[in-house]
Amino acid sequence: xxxxxxxxxxxxxxxxxxxxxxxxxxxxxxxxxxxxxxxxxxxxxxxxxxxxxxxxxxxxxxxxxxxxxxxxxxxxxxxxxxxxxxxxxxxxxxxxxxxxxxxxxxxxxxxxxxxxxxxxxxxxxxxxxxxxxxxxxxxxxxxxxxxxxxxxxxxxxxxxxxxxxxxxxxxxxxxxxxxxxxxxxxxxxxxxxxxxxxxxxxxxxxxxxxxxxxxxxxxxxxxxxxxxxxxxxxxxxxxxxxxxxxxxxxxxxxxxxxxxxxxxxxxxxxxxxxxxxxxxxxxxxxxxxxxxxxxxxxxxxxxxxxxxxxxxxxxxxxxxxxxxxxxxxxxxxxxxxxxxxxxxxxxxxxxx
Amino acid sequence: xxxxxxxxxxxxxxxxxxxxxxxxxxxxxxxxxxxxxxxxxxxxxxxxxxxxxxxxxxxxxxxxxxxxxxxxxxxxxxxxxxxxxxxxxxxxxxxxxxxxxxxxxxxxxxxxxxxxxxxxxxxxxxxxxxxxxxxxxxxxxxxxxxxxxxxxxxxxxxxxxxxxxxxxxxxxxxxxxxxxxxxxxxxxxxxxxxxxxxxxxxxxxxxxxxxxxxxxxxxxxxxxxxxxxxxxxxxxxxxxxxxxxxxxxxxxxxxxxxxxxxxxxxxxxxxxxxxxxxxxxxxxxxxxxxxxxxxxxxxxxxxxxxxxxxxxxxxxxxxxxxxxxxxxxxxxxxxxxxxxxxxxxxxxxxxxxxxxxxxxx
Amino acid sequence: xxxxxxxxxxxxxxxxxxxxxxxxxxxxxxxxxxxxxxxxxxxxxxxxxxxxxxxxxxxxxxxxxxxxxxxxxxxxxxxxxxxxxxxxxxx
Numbered sequence: 055x056x057x058x059x060x061x062x063x064x065x066x067x068x069x070x071x072x073x074x075x076x077x078x079x080x081x082x083x084x085x086x087x088x089x090x091x092x093x094x095x096x097x098x099x100x101x102x103x104x105x106x107x108x109x110x111x112x113x114x115x116x117x118x119x120x121x122x123x124x125x126x127x128x129x130x131x132x133x134x135x136x137x138x139x140x141x142x143x144x145x146x147x148x149x150x151x152x153x154x155x156x157x158x159x160x161x162x163x164x165x166x167x168x169x170x171x172x173x174x175x176x177x178x179x180x181x182x183x184x185x186x187x188x189x190x191x192x193x194x195x196x197x198x199x200x201x202x203x204x205x206x207x208x209x210x211x212x213x214x215x216x217x218x219x220x221x222x223x224x225x226x227x228x229x230x231x232x233x234x235x236x237x238x239x240x241x242x243x244x245x246x247x248x249x250x251x252x253x254x255x256x257x258x259x260x261x262x263x264x265x266x267x268x269x270x271x272x273x274x275x276x277x278x279x280x281x282x283x284x285x286x287x288x289x290x291x292x293x294x295x296x297x298x299x300x301x302x303x304x305x306x307x308x309x310x311x312x313x314x315x316x317x318x319x320x321x322x323x324x325x326x327x328x329x330x331x332x333x334x335x336x337x338x339x340x341x342x343x344x345x346x347x348x349x350x351x352x353x354x355x356x357x358x359x360x361x362x363x364x365x366x367x368x369x370x371x372x373x374x375x376x377x378x379x380x381x382x383x384x385x386x387x388x389x390x391x392x393x394x395x396x397x398x399x400x401x402x403x404x405x406x
Numbered sequence: 407x408x409x410x411x412x413x414x415x416x417x418x419x420x421x422x423x424x425x426x427x428x429x430x431x432x433x434x435x436x437x438x439x440x441x442x443x444x445x446x447x448x449x450x451x452x453x454x455x456x457x458x459x460x461x462x463x464x465x466x467x468x469x470x471x472x473x474x475x476x477x478x479x480x481x482x483x484x485x486x487x488x489x490x491x492x493x494x495x496x497x498x499x500x501x502x503x504x505x506x507x508x509x510x511x512x513x514x515x516x517x518x519x520x521x522x523x524x525x526x527x528x529x530x531x532x533x534x535x536x537x538x539x540x541x542x543x544x545x546x547x548x549x550x551x552x553x554x555x556x557x558x559x560x561x562x563x564x565x566x567x568x569x570x571x572x573x574x575x576x577x578x579x580x581x582x583x584x585x586x587x588x589x590x591x592x593x594x595x596x597x598x599x600x601x602x603x604x605x606x607x608x609x610x611x612x613x614x615x616x617x618x619x620x621x622x623x624x625x626x627x628x629x630x631x632x633x634x635x636x637x638x639x640x641x642x643x644x645x646x647x648x649x650x651x652x653x654x655x656x657x658x659x660x661x662x663x664x665x666x667x668x669x670x671x672x673x674x675x676x677x678x679x680x681x682x683x684x685x686x687x688x689x690x691x692x693x694x695x696x697x698x699x700x701x702x703x704x705x706x707x708x709x710x711x712x713x714x715x716x717x718x719x720x721x722x723x724x725x726x727x728x729x730x731x732x733x734x735x736x737x738x739x740x741x742x743x744x745x746x747x748x749x750x751x752x753x754x755x756x757x758x759x760x761x762x763x764x765x766x767x
Numbered sequence: 768x769x770x771x772x773x774x775x776x777x778x779x780x781x782x783x784x785x786x787x788x789x790x791x792x793x794x795x796x797x798x799x800x801x802x803x804x805x806x807x808x809x810x811x812x813x814x815x816x817x818x819x820x821x822x823x824x825x826x827x828x829x830x831x832x833x834x835x836x837x838x839x840x841x842x843x844x845x846x847x848x849x850x851x852x853x854x855x856x857x858x
Contacts, residue, residue, distance in 0.1 A: 256517070256518075256519050257799075258797050258798065258799040259791075259797065259798040259799070260796065260797045260798070261796070262797075321795055321796060322795065322796040322797055324795070325794045325795035325796055325797045326794075326797050328772050328794065328795075329772060329794050329797060329799065330519065331493075331770045385448075386446065386447040386448045386625075387411045387413065387447065387625070388411055388412070388413045388416035388447050388448075388449070388625045388626075389413045389416060389417065389448075389452070390447045390448020390449050390450075390451060390452045390625075391448045391451060392445060392446060392447070392448040392760075393760060395759075395760050397740075409835070415835075415838070418838055419838070422838065422841065437769075439769060439770065492819070519799075519819065519820060520819045520820025520821070521819065521820070522802060522820050522821070523820070542769065543769060545769035545771070545818055545823070546769060546818065546819060548805055548821060548823065549802075549818065549819045549820060549821040552802060552804060552821060556783075556787070559783060559786065560783075595769075597769045597771050597816075597818065597823070598769070600771075600816065600823050600824045601823060627834075630834065630837060649834065651827065651830040651833065651834065652826055652827050652828070652830040652831035652833075652834060653816055653824045653826060653827070654824070655824075659805055659806075659823060659824060661804070661805045661806070661807060662805040662823060665804070665805065
């Protein structure tokens, strides 16, 4: 567990409660619900807007805004490098960042399967608190429901978020031009393989950690310097780098060329992919983004990103071209070319 | 392993291949893993146009018969059965749905890395029947056999395997014997030979005058294997060579063969898209019948007819190319496969579909 | 068929009352268990090929070196020029 988390646990010990597990009663809106929320959620995540405890949050936000929502169903809910709580917060923060927005307020909704241990729920709440503090956002409204055993998978979380657009941001696929440089902010496939390493039937011992983190500060500082020369930002979550690049290629009607040798992958992650017969290009990522930038700023952008703690392993992986429009073509490690297509569904480990 | 992916060496092999060929040759790579390597590394485009690679039937996922998949789905939907399987089988359609869809309907279907883990699941769930969908070539047979041996040793009565094992040499024989097939040389499957050795290929090479080279799966392995076949063809020599000698011994793995033969015996087998090939499959020996899901669960499912538009048999024998199929890319795509070779990423049709963009360009 | 990758045996444990040798195998930092029942003389430090949880062969280093010399040998037949590029790489 990280030092910050440990400190958080000491600063915010779980309150003494007269229940160990969450039951249907806790979601019904009565005394039990208040017990859970008051001693849990509200206390921990306290801020003036949330403390109003009204049906909705009232706040002022001027200018052009971005709004995003995402639901999180990851299993297992605790995995090497994090848990579903911080994933949920970072996920929405990062989606807003990809729009060029500065995330400010988020909503937090829980659907809890009865029987979830209170201690696990507390751990998740602590991670949410920490993630919010790191990102500088506040949870201003939310909801908690409890479903019967078997009707949920321990806990599902939805977060929605709002943020003001960075004044210099001009992000959109239509801004992408031929010659644009494609840069990935770090090692790919870490999150997906961290999850795989604890999935029953596919376990292996490794030190692979999920790379979930908030990217808003990194993105904001890049926008400060490079402004509209950053044409598009996107985070390759489910489906991996390949899926997101293919979607963009189809959207912009231009071609994308990438090089296998340039893809940054942690060696343990690469080994795990080999072992299970998975292609890292299609494995989910979390604290990672891809930037399409004007070719003229490629070098400076990369240098600045690599100085950021979230971009140490950033690399240029390819460029936008006029050839083979709508297609992503990858040069393999030995120099051959292959077309990258979308997978029909979730990538399954192969034996063949 | 990176030394087997060295781009400089790959270039040298390609140059040497270009220098060696004086006329068109067709080479079949038998194994799906080899097909995967050729496509993934873009090797097919890099070969000179005189060399045509034909993708063989070496994809056990692709050749598992419809009735076996239907049986697996039937078992999975039985409330008390935990159906364990390798990941790549989950999307293969039976006559109706596939295992992934059965899972969505509530079946307890689990993806495992190893059949030995299924034995553990049986131990941990004594009140459930655990069935392992034992698919594969000879490479996987020892592991599947071991799962029965382990279960037997632990005296488990809730474990069994649903077997669909296919053997490579009879398939190569069937392909060579087909009068219409025009294959000049073969790349034999390196990991199958790791278990079984190379002996079965000598009579085939001699009788039908075809060079057979056992290769590995890294790009340099496959390139070296192709070069070795071409050199033989140009010199009119027809022998068995072992490119994968760092792993494959002439006699194979004797211990593994012993384990296979103690648990399985040879039988005729239906290959999806091809039909019945004599002596080309395994069944569980009667002494282990309590671990044979076919015996334990008396389900008779008739072999469903293949989609009439699907020409997978001809493709897997190398007689037609995927884009010569009327449904290729139209009704038949990876998201809606009409037949076996479009399902697995190693099937010839799926492989061509994925890099078809380049072919048209 | 079939996905098998080479790894190094880190440790060996006897299970089921001594009947089964299970090894912990390292694949470039990832470790996973595999059965050694098919390789009775495999030992700690050996490189083995593992397929679906079972080690199926030992890696023969000498043979591995030979495969890199293949093109060099062809070169000795007078067909290639730049021999230096074909010297075997170290494992």
